[in-house]
Amino acid sequence: MGVAIAFIGTLFLTKKENTFSISRENISDVIYNEARIAILALDSNGNVDSCNQYAQKLLGVNEDEQYSLTELFDCSEEQFERIMNGKKLAEHLLSVKTKISCNIQAVVSRDVYGDSYGVVLMATDATAEEKVMEQQILIEKTEHISDQLVHTLSKTIEAKDQYTKGHSTRVAQYSVMIGERYGYDKQKLKQLEYAALLHDVGKIGVADTIINKPGRLTDEEFAEMKKHPVIGSEILSEISEIPDVAVGARWHHEKYDGTGYPDQMKGEDISEISRIIAVADAYDAMTSNRSYRDCLDQEVVRKEIERGIGKQFDPEFARIMLEVIDADTEYRLHE
Structure with a gap:
């Protein structure tokens, strides 16, 4: 002043x-x-x-x-x-x-x-300035508490699934990288990060025997696993302070061509955050070790993302993911 x-x-x-x-x-x-x-x-x-x-x-x-x-x-x-x-x-x-x-x-x-x-x-x-400062401190404290709660819940999900430890954190990291390149501001990036961290929260409602089964799931088991987006959206539906966190959980397995689940949403009818998480989620699935296979080679992953443009993935966000892959010359972005 x-x-x-x-x-x-x-x-x-x-x-x-x-x-x-x-x-x-x-x-x-x-x-x-x-x-x-x-x-x-x-x-x-x-x-x-x-x-x-x-x-x-x-x-x-x-x-x-x-x-x-x-x-x-x-x-x-x-x-x-x-x-x-x-x-x-x-x-x-x-x-x-x-x-x-x-x-x-x-x-x-x-x-x-x-x-x-x-x-x-x-x-x-x-007096007004002090009130503004007090309100700002309260907002910062609330944001800090929200951040802690989201990360704690994310770790709770991962503790249930011994084969995908760190998955939610990595999906959040890749989602934010896409959001940054797309032009999201700080507030939007934080919303995206929270939604990505909690996208698999519905797995809490899936049996441990299915979550931690070594090897591929049977059709019946996979049908049970496919319920986790709906369970997750119901759990998160009461969190009104974080926009799109519930739809991020519900629609992260929807596909751009309408062949995904649970609602067979198509194209831009799928929320933007969900379309970003879908790409990041698929990327981490391919670049992580599983009980039945090791992390895929970067070139194989790149071809799969490219193959899914307009089918499984939103073309814009898939292309941004390809840019992220191309920039990762030492292939550091994997489990």
Whole structure:
């Protein structure tokens, strides 16, 4: 804020005879009247020559009336002198009229000879700022707790499946890599990460004997396994704070051509996050060791992703996955 004050003190003041005011030629109406900062021009005696609309609201003053600094704020002589000398106050000042606690900063304005002809004072609502800070801290704590809960639940899923340890974490990693290349912002990437971490949560409802069977599943066992997307979406349906986390679980086995499960969704009717997770999930399945086979060669995996474009996978996200594969020249992205 100090830079902004100096900027105002340097450019926005106009001296006329023995008074000066905030120049309406050098400052836009948006900055002057819509800024959530009270801006006041004080003469060398501490009298208000002009102020913006927010100052009138914050301090309960009328621009047409005359006020001195000591009539606006409950301040001591020492505080008055510090303000008039452009020195920062460590403490808040209480508005006499509105009883609002204010943060105060000031800049001395000087003429070409270095003589002071007044002060630009800026005041903000300290109470409101503290509430914003408290809310921000609460938001950060809530996000941290959510992050811990999602990762804990993800590890619970993986503890149930001895053959796919780390699968959800890797799928989240690959999904975020796709999302970054696609242009997702930080918030969208976090939503994608959470959905990917929890995409297999429905496996909690599948028998351990099926989850941990060494070897391929029978048709009957596979039919049971195919229930996990629906189970997962039902478990996650109450988490409204994380958009798409439930559909990410339900539709990550849907295919772009409509031959997937459980709802035979097709094309862009499948949620975007689910289409990303589907590619990342398939990639990790092929690049992980299984009880019945080892991790596939990178070129084999690449050909499978390419073969699935427009069939199993969304063409855009499959092509981005191919870019990720091509950039991984040392084949590090595998279990």
